[in-house]
Amino acid sequence: MSEQRNPTSRLAGQSAPRPLGPTPAPLERRPSFDELMQQVGQVDYGPVAEHLDDDARAALGLPARPQPVPVDPGLADRVRDYFLGHPDQVAGLPARVRGLLAL
Secondary structure (H helix, E strand, C coil), X not given: CCCCCCCXXXXXXXXXXXXXXXXXXXXXXXXXXXXXXXXXXXXXXXXXXXXXXXXXXXXXXXXXXXXXXXXXXXXXXXXXXXXXXXXXXXXXXXXXXXXXXXX
């Protein structure tokens, strides 16, 4: 039988890591599924309409500019699908609009 060695840890003798900042406060209560769905229903997708060019409006079957377009969650889904098919245009969207569409 061969002799087994006890390997020494490379961390032996070093102090334990310390947190970089304060520990976050625990959440008092997490929202329920129904509350989260209510929050989703209250999202204002209005800023998305400002960034739909004529090509996007035509592809989505929307009226041409300058006619206003109310963006509801269903239309926001269609706009998201449109932009996923046109990634070159996504870079030109402001961060807020990309956040609304979760791109």
